[in-house]
């Protein structure tokens with residue numbers, strides 16, 4: 001079994017996602033067995049660096065939440081070192097469990113800790129049920145549970161898996177301001193053979209546009225012109241200078257698709273930097289849209305025609 005580093009400690013949503021990648025059944029009802037192939041690390045950047053250093057074969061990190069948006073720490077860490085590529089994604093429903101020390105009642109709760117993405121998804125619940133508790137940030141939901149055990153906080157908003165992992169009491173389960181919230185997670189490796197295309201794929205790139213009028217609109221036009229459906233665009237500062245941004249763009253298709261390959265080459269010509277972040281099967285298996293004139297056969301026929309024009313066989 002491959003060694004996978006994940007954003008831990010044990011009991012995070014990311015651990016649940018890692019187990020989903022490995023095909024384990026959900027562990028809501030029973031503790032998942034400890035697994036020496038899984039390595040919890042403290043931060044998202046550390047999980048990715050473990051792969052870069054060869055200490056892990058893959059890393060599992062959260063990338064996007066349907067309520068809070070992109071996980072900035074993941075986007076920044078993906079481009080902050082040697083190249084890494086995503087080879088798979090999984091989407092988890094997000095429902096929270098509120099953990100306290102055994103015997104504690106709501107009146108005892110003066111501080112509640114959790115990951116900022118979780119805090120944003122339970123603000124309403126906390127305002128209603130624990131209105132006088134201060135909400136404190138922790139590095140992950142499970143780190144908050146560890147903090148409750150250590151007496152640093154009175155309650156933690158966690159993943160269901162944390163209730164199995166830590167000797168804490170459940171104050172409330174199935175907590176969520178937005179009922180159908182989901183988070184998308186990536187399994188990331190060092191560059192190597194790509195996952196085979198399935199016809200229901202997603203490709204992810206990070207591009208820095210040139211400093212000129214219309215540069216971003218050209219990126220969008222290239223995708224639209226190739227009949228490629230964009231599924232996400234997010235900007236993060238490059239950290240080089242004020243006003244310079246890197247665009248994280250996800251779109252339908254696989255780099256092995258002719259239209260996607262052609263579009264990526266066009267982006268490469270137009271942008272000052274393009275980093276390929278992976279082509280992998282979509283978690284929802286929704287087939288990629290292929291509009292007329294953008295199928296592989298359309299591109300190959302056009303290329304054959306061009307070759308014969310160049311060779312003087314056709315005009």
Ligand SMILES: O=C(O)C(=O)Cc1ccccc1
Pocket residue numbers: 007011012013014015062065094115117118139140141142159183
């Ligand atoms: O802290 C965790 O458990 C994580 O895996 C990050 C996270 C936080 C909130 C929702 C989804 C993922």
